[in-house]
Amino acid sequence: MSTDPDTDESSPPEPSETVSERSASEVDTDSVTFSREGIRIGFLTCAPIAIGVAGYGVAFGVLARQSGLSVAEAALMSAVVLAGASQIVAVELWADPIPIATVVFATFAINLRYSLMGAALEPWFRHLTSKQVYGSLFFMVDENWALTMREFKSGGSLGAFLLGSGIVLWLFWVASTILGATVGGAIGEPEQYGFDFILAAVFVALAVELWDGSSTLLPWLVALGTAIAAANVFPGQWYILIGGIAAALVEVIRHDG
Amino acid sequence: MMGEEFLSLEPIVVAVILAMAAATIVTKVGGLWLLSRFDVSDRVEAGLSVLPGAIVVALLGPELAKGGPAEWGAAAVVVLVMWRTENILLALVAGVIAVVAFRSIG
Helix, strand or coil: CCCCCCCCCCCCCCHHHCCCCCCHHHHHCCCCECCHHHHHHHHHHHHHHHHHHHHHHHHHHHHHHHCCCCHHHHHHHHHHCCCHHHHHHHHHHCCCCCCHHHHHHHHHHHHCHHHHHHHHCHHHHCCCCHHHHHHHHHCCCHHHHHHHHHHHHCCCCECCHHHHHHHHHHHHHHHHHHHHHHHHHHHCCHHHHCHHHHHHHHHHHHHHHHCECHHHHHHHHHHHHHHHHHHHHCCCCHHHHHHHHHHHHHHHHHCCC | CHHHHHHCCCHHHHHHHHHHHHHHHHHHHHHHHHHHHCCCCHHHHHHHHCHHHHHHHHHHHHHHHCCCHHHHHHHHHHHHHHHHHCCHHHHHHHHHHHHHHHHHHC
């Protein structure tokens, strides 16, 4: 989507060649702009994935009703929290009285991985205003983060891609929550249509694009090994965070080493 | 009446939902906010540069490990289609069709 010759996939950021203030990635990302066109392309690119995600929105709506939330409350949660896994866990924890601290802490812990994902967007987002950055980050979930990384890594310069792809996810997420909470279990399980595989498929596709030769191998093996080990030891989704941080630490140690 | 129950917004429930939203927004903006506040050394930047791939692999590994041959086969289909066509939509559609097909066999 970019015609800028500077943004070349074959020359990824090589911080070792530059000083910290002006890293190579800064040069690579100068063409990043925030435009209506970026919102439109993000919206359209993510629309098919949003339809798949809606399968989960329906499931969440059903679960929320079973836990005693009204349709309006379930819709409100989808509209302002916009983080599927944590919402499903929250309504599973829901009881009377509501275990407020448990629900809020579980939400925070499950979503902590978004901090790492947001940090990974920094080389491109540093060219946007803070209003654009923080407005976009509200709409960031796993699926559109993956699509946005793919867009940027392949040389794209659409700074509004995350926002556009997030808006379509938000629309489908809220609408499908209302549908699920209203009609109940009539739709059936997402597994029946393979919808449960969409997130894994998005990430497999992204992994293919992020593969950058043998220098990628060590951090990926570290991330894979620690994540699988951590998934067996710790509850919830801590393994994503642990795997990501372990790989980054190894790279920090290996750097200049 | 049913309509009231559908549209009711209990203050305590709304408060918990807003607290969840606040916690989530902190996680979504927190990482990038910290990065923009502090100068990062090139050593740290090298670590950050491997984050995208590392997060993808860390999320994917346990997800696929808890699946079975149907999921592994479908993941291989996604890799193959992605590698040959570089078309993400095609790869996703092929993966979802493959997982449904492999599950019906298994």
